[in-house]
Amino acid sequence: MTNEVCRITYKMISDSNHKIAIKKDKEMKICFLGESKLKDLMGILLRYGRVFASTETEVASNRSSESRIFIRELNKEYLTGYRVPGFRAFDNFKSFVLPARSKVADYPDAKWIDVKEGKDKKILVGFKACDLASFAILDKVFLDDADFVDPFYKNRRGSLILVSSDCTYSSDSCFCNLMGNYPYPEKGFDINLSEVKGGYLIEGGSDVGNKIIEELSLPDAKENQIIERDKKRKKVLEKLQKRNSEFVGAFSRPDSLASKVFDSDKGWDLGSTCVSCSACTNVCPVCYCFTLFDREGKKKEQYKRYMIWDSCQFKGFSQMAGGMNPRFSQMDQFKNRFYHKFFRFYERYNVYKCTGCGRCIDNCLGGIDMRAVLSGAESSAKVK
Amino acid sequence: MENIYYPRQATLKNIKEETPNIKTYQFKLDKKLKFKAGQFMQLTVPGVGEAPFTPSSAPGEVSEMEITIMKTGKVTDKLHDGAEVGDTLALRGPFGKGYPMDKFEGKEVLVVGGGVGLAPLRSLIYALFDKIEKVKKVHVCYGAKSPLDQCFKDEYKKWESKKKVSVNLTIDKPHPEWKGNVGLVTCLLEKDYLKKRGVDISNSYAVSCGPEVMLKFVTFKLLDVGFKPEQIYLSMNRRMSCGVGKCARCNIGPYYLCKDGPDMCYADIKDYPNVFG
Numbered sequence: 001m002t003n004e005v006c007r008i009t010y011k012m013i014s015d016s017n018h019k020i021a022i023k024k025d026k027e028m029k030i031c032f033l034g035e036s037k038l039k040d041l042m043g044i045l046l047r048y049g050r051v052f053a054s055t056e057t058e059v060a061s062n063r064s065s066e067s068r069i070f071i072r073e074l075n076k077e078y079l080t081g082y083r084v085p086g087f088r089a090f091d092n093f094k095s096f097v098l099p100a101r102s103k104v105a106d107y108p109d110a111k112w113i114d115v116k117e118g119k120d121k122k123i124l125v126g127f128k129a130c131d132l133a134s135f136a137i138l139d140k141v142f143l144d145d146a147d148f149v150d151p152f153y154k155n156r157r158g159s160l161i162l163v164s165s166d167c168t169y170s171s172d173s174c175f176c177n178l179m180g181n182y183p184y185p186e187k188g189f190d191i192n193l194s195e196v197k198g199g200y201l202i203e204g205g206s207d208v209g210n211k212i213i214e215e216l217s218l219p220d221a222k223e224n225q226i227i228e229r230d231k232k233r234k235k236v237l238e239k240l241q242k243r244n245s246e247f248v249g250a251f252s253r254p255d256s257l258a259s260k261v262f263d264s265d266k267g268w269d270l271g272s273t274c275v276s277c278s279a280c281t282n283v284c285p286v287c288y289c290f291t292l293f294d295r296e297g298k299k300k301e302q303y304k305r306y307m308i309w310d311s312c313q314f315k316g317f318s319q320m321a322g323g324m325n326p327r328f329s330q331m332d333q334f335k336n337r338f339y340h341k342f343f344r345f346y347e348r349y350n351v352y353k354c355t356g357c358g359r360c361i362d363n364c365l366g367g368i369d370m371r372a373v374l375s376g377a378e379s380s381a382k383v384k
Numbered sequence: 385m386e387n388i389y390y391p392r393q394a395t396l397k398n399i400k401e402e403t404p405n406i407k408t409y410q411f412k413l414d415k416k417l418k419f420k421a422g423q424f425m426q427l428t429v430p431g432v433g434e435a436p437f438t439p440s441s442a443p444g445e446v447s448e449m450e451i452t453i454m455k456t457g458k459v460t461d462k463l464h465d466g467a468e469v470g471d472t473l474a475l476r477g478p479f480g481k482g483y484p485m486d487k488f489e490g491k492e493v494l495v496v497g498g499g500v501g502l503a504p505l506r507s508l509i510y511a512l513f514d515k516i517e518k519v520k521k522v523h524v525c526y527g528a529k530s531p532l533d534q535c536f537k538d539e540y541k542k543w544e545s546k547k548k549v550s551v552n553l554t555i556d557k558p559h560p561e562w563k564g565n566v567g568l569v570t571c572l573l574e575k576d577y578l579k580k581r582g583v584d585i586s587n588s589y590a591v592s593c594g595p596e597v598m599l600k601f602v603t604f605k606l607l608d609v610g611f612k613p614e615q616i617y618l619s620m621n622r623r624m625s626c627g628v629g630k631c632a633r634c635n636i637g638p639y640y641l642c643k644d645g646p647d648m649c650y651a652d653i654k655d656y657p658n659v660f661g
Contacts, residue, residue, distance in 0.1 A: 104389040107430070107474060115385045141630055147643070148628035151385035289632045291625045292389060296431040301472075303430045305389060310631070318633045320623045321435070321457020324596055326636075326658045339657070340632065347638035 029210060031218035032225060034199040041202075042079050044212055045123045048161060052096070053082065054089035054126030074125070084193055084200070086168030088128040088357055092285040096124060097138060097156045098309070104152060105305040106297065115151035118159050127164035130176050130357035132188040134285035135162075140349045141288060152307075161208055164189040165200075166229070167236055173358030175244050175371055178251040181356055183236045194229045201229050250375035254342040254352065270373050271334040273366030278311035280337065280360035280368075286353050287337075289317070312336045338373065388628055391428040391474030396467055397448065402535045406500050407464060408440060408452045411475065418445045420482035421511040422504060422619065422647045426627050427451060427459070428474035429467070435459040436479075436624045438504030438593075438646070440536075443482075443511050452503035452535060479627040480646050483508055483591060483617065485515070491589050492521040496602050498569050498594025502526055502535050504619055505593050509543065516548060523581060524551045527569025527598075531555060531562050550581055569598065570605040578609060585610045591647070593619035600660040603650055613651035620653075621646050 033041060045051050051074040059068045069089045074082065105112045135157070142153035167174075167183035176183060185192050190209035193200040201221050204210035281287040291310040297303050310317060313333050319325040327333050345353035354370075361369050398410040419425075424438040435457070441450035455464040467473070493512060497505045505524075512522050524543060528534040534553070544551045552572045554565035565571060578585065590611055592602045599618050606616055620641050625631040629643035637656030639645065653659050 105387060105391070107391055107428070108393050108472070112387055112390050115387050117385070145629065148388050148630070149385070150630065151387055154385060288630075291631060291633075292434060294428065294431055294433045301430070305391075307389065310625075310633070312633070318623050321460065322595075326596075326622060326660075332658065335657075340635075344635060344638045 029213065030201055030203045030221040030226065031213060031216075032196075032199060032221045033193070033202040033216070033218055037199065037216065037218070038082065038084070039079050040216060041212070042074060042082065042125075043076075044215055045125070045161070045163065046074075046076065048212075049121030049123055049159075051123045051125060053124070054085050055082070056085050069126075071124075071126075084126050084165045084195070086166075086195060087171065088130060088167070088359075089126065090359075090362075092134070092283060092357075092359060093124055093127065093131050094134065094138070094285045094288070096122060096160065097135070097142075097153055098288055098290070098307075101306055101308045102152065103304055104292070104307045107303050107305060109302070115155065118155040121159050121161060123161040123163060125163040125165075127162050127185070127189065128167055128357075129164070129181055129183060129185045130355040131285060132162065132164055132185050133176075133179075133181050133355040134357070136188055137286045137345075137349075137351060137353055137355070138288055140351065161190045162188070163191045163193065165193040166195060166233060168195055168232065170236060170240050170243070171358065171362075172243065173361035173369075174240060174356065175247065175251075175358055176356035177237065177240045178244050178247055178371070179352060179354055179356035182233075183240060184233045195232070196225050196228050201225060244371070247371045247375050250371070250378040254374055255346040268331065268335060268373065268377070270368050270376060271331055274313070274330065274334045274368060275365055276313045276315070276330055276333060277365050278313045279363040279365060281311040281313055282309065283359040283363045285355060285357060285359070286341075287311070312340065338370075338377075342374070389476075389626070391426065391434070391476045394473050394475045396469055396471045396473060399467070399469060402452060402537075403533045405455045405464070406452060406533075406535055407455075408450050408503075408535075409463070409467070410441075410448060410450050411473070412448050413446070413475065416445055416447045417478065419443050419449075419478035421485065421508040422482035423478035423480045424504075424621065424627075424642075424646055425449075425451065425475050425477035426479070426624075427453075427463075428476070429459050429462050430472070430474060432462045433459050434476070434625070436621060436627065436642070436646075438507065438619070438621065439478075440503040440506040441510070442514070443507055452500060452506070454500040477627060479642055481644060483511070483647050484649075485511060488512065488589055489515075489518045490520060491587055492523065492584055493519060494573075494583065494588055494590040495522065495524045496569060496573065496590055496592040496594075497524070497526045498592075498598040498602075499528060499533065500535060501592075501594030501598070501619070503593075504621075505591065506536060506539075508591060513543075513546060513549075516546065519548065520587065521583075522549045523583060524549070525554075525569060525572040526552070527554045527556065527572070527594075529556050530559050552577075552581070568601070569594070570601055573602065573605045573609060575609045589615050589617065591617045591619075593621075596620075596660050603660075613654055614649060616650040617647050618650055618653075619645075619647050 053074045057070045069085045071089050142150040164185040189205040192203045204213045289310050293306045295304045341353040393414045394411040397412045400408040421443045424436045426434045428434045437451045439449045440452040540551050622634045624634045624642045627642045629640040634641040636653045
């Protein structure tokens with residue numbers, strides 16, 4: 001039995017107030033990974049390719065020292081003592097599919113007309129549900145568009161093995177529940193880890209994931225462990241729901257709100273503290289706007305083309321030669337971000353371009369809270 | 385997998401000066417391509433950058449194409465100052481949907497251009513000439529700053545000599561060499577003027593290209609004289625980078641001008657913010 005991957009049919013837990021409705025198309029494999037075995041899992045992952053994991057890191061400043069979660073490469077030396085953090089990383093995983101700067105062509109050079117499929121694998125550990133949701137959103141633009149598929153995105157996306165994990169706590173800025181997500185992964189992962197007493201429950205979500213779990217020869221998860229996991233999940237979710245209860249109204253249909261109030265300045269007062277620094281778009285896991293940028297190469301008459309992150313918060317984003325700019329004022333640029341996230345994107349792809357991770361709130365120099373902006377917009381829509 | 389960001393080589397075959405700051409560049413392509421009137425190309429000046437331009441030559445399957453360009457920014461400065469016949473540049477495209485040619489069948493088409501905005505419309509004019517038997521009439525209305533700033537000067541007579549075609553020109557301010565209309569291009573769209581030309585507004589489409597401020601007042605004038613928003617098409621050639629609906633800067637509402645345009649029906653975009661900047 002130990003060599004077999006156990007199959008446990010997931011039981012739906014519901015209570016009168018909240019439903020943790022996890023749709024399971026088929027039976028999922030859930031095993032128990034003891035804390036000491038995490039090292040073995042990482043060892044196997046390292047055989048597949050380079051491992052990048054969100055890691056608790058001490059950050060010392062002259063005032064205090066605190067621990068923050070950053071993504072860093074895990075080498076063999078760092079394996080001992082590694083724990084999967086219970087919260088999302090400070091930086092985002094977007095750069096693994098859309099690097100801040102990446103070469104998209106040498107020209108003229110026939111080698112770049114077609115892009116070969118990549119073989120190298122990268123494993124991302126400590127992915128949270130909001131990060132998984134962000135990849136699903138980016139896929140809509142770069143992968144699912146039948147007319148133009150981005151070959152570089154496709155390569156990078158295909159090379160990833162995603163090892164996600166449940167959130168064991170949330171922060172004041174988290175609002176994934178408002179965006180229809182949960183603080184624990186449901187789909188899209190290869191492997192998911194859920195912290196329970198003495199280790200993790202490990203669940204495969206793909207063939208690769210299941211194969212890796214099989215290699216570990218793990219015991220089945222016990223029923224009480226699954227109940228423990230679901231209790232923990234429910235606790236985190238309930239806290240989130242309580243914290244964000246005042247914004248539920250605003251987020252029930254943000255697309256209609258954004259379009260309704262876009263032309264009025266009511267509800268957008270909070271934007272006055274925006275300094276157009278672009279921190280929000282850089283830390284956002286789904287802000288993908290970019291620009292193409294050419295440079296001379298080292299050889300004569302050889303040139304390079306790069307794709308670099310751009311931000312709608314910059315005036316130059318839509319400024320044309322000759323000076324005309326359809327989004328001239330800072331307020332136009334500020335609104336554009338909301339308009340893209342909650343209206344334009346929804347119209348086109350039928351999903352909001354926001355995962356509710358709250359990184360933009362954490363990093364805003366002007367202290368702007370997206371939830372407050374939208375609920376301000378809501379109250380002005382009501383006045384109208 | 386096709387690299388959608390790779391520009392294909394194109395050799396500069398000829399340069400023709402239209403006005404002091406507008407030139408028509410003729411390119412020889414490395415392989416044939418098919419484009420429709422209104423679709424645009426991304427022109428690369430190697431090492432400098434890329435900018436979107438709509439070809440000004442006749443559409444179809446071509447191995448050569450003309451692009452008419454005004455000197456006004458980083459890429460176009462380099463092109464005007466440095467490019468010579470025989471130089472190798474690069475092109476990507478065609479992108480966008482182009483003009484709805486099927487809709488123009490049996491209709492009168494008002495082609496309203498301003499300045500270098502006549503360039504993409506020239507491609508449309510050729511496409512309309514190509515199926516002139518199916519179109520009721522073609523009225524070209526073109527405004528330029530002065531007689532010196534008119535593009536394709538030597539072609540107006542040829543256009544006018546065709547059946548069903550009228551060419552109406554105006555310049556912004558009086559000029560000693562000019563005997564025709566004086567005033568902004570909207571003066572060619574006054575009700576009396578259109579009546580004199582025998583335009584049947586209810587059976588017409590208007591297609592306009594030019595600076596956005598001109599598009600704005602052309603649109604308002606057209607609405608004023610009785611055009612419906614559905615009868616107005618505008619070439620909204622805004623800043624674009626990718627050309628394939630990904631970089632997300634050229635939108636009007638949910639439409640990306642690079643993928644759904646750049647020629648938009650005014651009825652589709654009129655209710656969205658920042659339509660005319």
